[in-house]
Amino acid sequence: MTEPPYTVTALPTMRPPGCPFDPPEELAQLREQHPLSRMVFPDGHVGWLVTSHALARAVVADPRFSSRHELMHSPFPGAISAERPPPAAPGMFIGVDPPEHTRYRKLLTGKFTVRRMRSLAARVEEITAEHLDAMERQGPPVDLVQAYAQPVPALMICELLGVPYADREFFQRHALALNNFDAVPEEQYAAYVALQEYLHALVLAKRATPTDDLLGDLAREELTDEELTNIGVLLLGAGLDTTANMLALGTFALLSHPGQLAALRADPGLADQAVEELLRYLSITHTGIRAALEDVELNGHVIKAGESVALSAQAANRDPERFADPDTLDLHRQATGHLSFGHGVHQCLGQQLARVEMRVALPALVTRFPTLRLAISSAEVPLRTNSDIYGVHRLPVAWDKE
Amino acid sequence: MELEVDRERCIGAGMCALTAPEVFDQDLDDGRVMLLDSSPPPGHQAKARRALDVCPSGAITLVSRAGSPADPS
Numbered sequence: 001m002t003e004p005p006y007t008v009t010a011l012p013t014m015r016p017p018g019c020p021f022d023p024p025e026e027l028a029q030l031r032e033q034h035p036l037s038r039m040v041f042p043d044g045h046v047g048w049l050v051t052s053h054a055l056a057r058a059v060v061a062d063p064r065f066s067s068r069h070e071l072m073h074s075p076f077p078g079a080i081s082a083e084r085p086p087p088a089a090p091g092m093f094i095g096v097d098p099p100e101h102t103r104y105r106k107l108l109t110g111k112f113t114v115r116r117m118r119s120l121a122a123r124v125e126e127i128t129a130e131h132l133d134a135m136e137r138q139g140p141p142v143d144l145v146q147a148y149a150q151p152v153p154a155l156m157i158c159e160l161l162g163v164p165y166a167d168r169e170f171f172q173r174h175a176l177a178l179n180n181f182d183a184v185p186e187e188q189y190a191a192y193v194a195l196q197e198y199l200h201a202l203v204l205a206k207r208a209t210p211t212d213d214l215l216g217d218l219a220r221e222e223l224t225d226e227e228l229t230n231i232g233v234l235l236l237g238a239g240l241d242t243t244a245n246m247l248a249l250g251t252f253a254l255l256s257h258p259g260q261l262a263a264l265r266a267d268p269g270l271a272d273q274a275v276e277e278l279l280r281y282l283s284i285t286h287t288g289i290r291a292a293l294e295d296v297e298l299n300g301h302v303i304k305a306g307e308s309v310a311l312s313a314q315a316a317n318r319d320p321e322r323f324a325d326p327d328t329l330d331l332h333r334q335a336t337g338h339l340s341f342g343h344g345v346h347q348c349l350g351q352q353l354a355r356v357e358m359r360v361a362l363p364a365l366v367t368r369f370p371t372l373r374l375a376i377s378s379a380e381v382p383l384r385t386n387s388d389i390y391g392v393h394r395l396p397v398a399w400d401k402e
Numbered sequence: 403m404e405l406e407v408d409r410e411r412c413i414g415a416g417m418c419a420l421t422a423p424e425v426f427d428q429d430l431d432d433g434r435v436m437l438l439d440s441s442p443p444p445g446h447q448a449k450a451r452r453a454l455d456v457c458p459s460g461a462i463t464l465v466s467r468a469g470s471p472a473d474p475s
Contacts (some may be wrong), residue, residue, distance in 0.1 A: 061460065102413075109414025109433030114423075116430075336421060337456050347415045347458035355420075 005301050006034035008049060010042070011075045011287065011310060013385070020383055021253050021282060022327065027051055027315040036299045039310060045073040047308035051315035053322040053339065055299055059309055060288065060344035064296050067346055069095035071291035075310035076388055078181030091223070091230030098345060104231065107221055108349055111214055117352035120156065124360040127155050132368045140398035141375035144365075149248035149395070150240075152361050156353065157239025161232065162213025163202065171195060175240045181386045192233070199232035200225065235350070242285070243354045245384070245391030247361055250278045252381060252395055253329060254366065255374055260331050265366050271359040274331040278358070280338035281329045283314035284390040288342060313339045369399040403447050404465040405454075407435045412461040421456060422449035435461055
């Protein structure tokens with residue numbers, strides 16, 4: 001006899017006061033007592049919430065759970081639409097299942113391998129050094145988001161894709177609007193259309209005059225202009241607003257854990273492990289979604305076909321069954337297996353690029369400025385609570401000038 | 403320890419090459435898994451197991467051979 005499932009009335013989003021790095025406390029209680037619970041979504045849909053590492057992994061690895069956009073109910077607060085979302089536009093491979101997904105993914109995986117991304121490390125070093133020089137020239141205080149966390153990954157993704165960095169103000173603004181809960185659907189749609197028009201023009205130019213970059217390479221593949229445009233929107237958007245948040249929030253976390261910061265400064269060889277642990281501990285892409293294609297029995301309950309399942313990566317990444325002492329930031333731990341890049345066939349395509357950017361940029365920052373500190377109190381740091389990607393809006397930092 | 407990989411299942415995430423580079427690599431063209439050593443020496447087995455665990459697509463399997471002594475760990 002199975003117990004009736006426990007029901008939560010909304011996705012918990014309130015982080016404990018004064019703990020900007022910790023997930024909402026309610027998630028830990030759910031994970032312990034009801035790792036698979038029913039949840040009421042903002043549009044009234046009654047779906048599910050998964051909070052344990054084992055169950056979250058099981059769902060995303062199971063082809064009976066779909067990533068198709070048109071089947072999804074959004075668990076995030078904010079704009080509520082009574083209409084069902086449309087199917088993913090051609091090329092938007094995050095919103096489709098195999099075999100459609102496989103076709104796109106296969107065109108792209110060779111371009112994001114561990115080796116290829118590591119070969120970019122020297123370029124990341126140059127870019128970080130230039131931006132650190134600029135910070136030094138400017139002098140403290142500096143907003144680390146504007147001066148470092150945003151431009152370093154933005155330059156890298158632009159060079160990789162073949163997108164003019166000079167246009168960054170335009171596409172950065174629109175990429176931010178896409179992930180903002182507070183933006184009304186019209187604003188989000190306008191941002192998407194603006195990015196699409198921009199990439200479409202670029203795609204046509206690359207078709208006419210092939211260039212030696214990722215979009216130039218893809219222009220020679222069997223893809224329609226619409227598919228290539230949407231792949232460009234997806235890759236550019238994903239490259240701009242993810243690592244940037246990890247760099248800024250990661251720096252904030254290190255500054256708040258001086259012992260860990262000292263360990264990284266003392267031993268740059270710790271960088272790889274430090275990056276994995278920060279990814280786990282901070283879980284900036286905190287919640288994923290899938291929809292059941294058929295009735296699925298899981299953990300003593302039946303998830304019915306058509307029901308949406310929200311997957312709390314931040315709860316899964318703090319699961320004591322998987323990670324000992326999970327609420328402690330410990331750069332020496334083996335944090336591999338975290339779900340911050342997802343799991344299953346949709347696991348982040350750009351994860352090896354993100355790793356290279358972080359393993360270069362974080363140690364470079366903390367060794368360049370041995371006295372780096374927040375220029376405001378921790379409590380004053382404006383947090384990105386209104387987005388499906390967590391982070392900080394600004395991070396004013398200071399250091400002692402020699 | 404004996405390993406097998408399924409290149410059709412593989413999605414080229416690179417977790418195996420990242421976790422156990424002595425045992426796995428990625429094809430330069432399509433990014434999919436290449437098994438460098440199907441029976442890694444004891445010194446690489448823990449890493450290989452970790453790679454198997456973190457593979458997002460379940461493309462790596464441990465082959466159990468009838469009659470062979472149980473693998474340590």
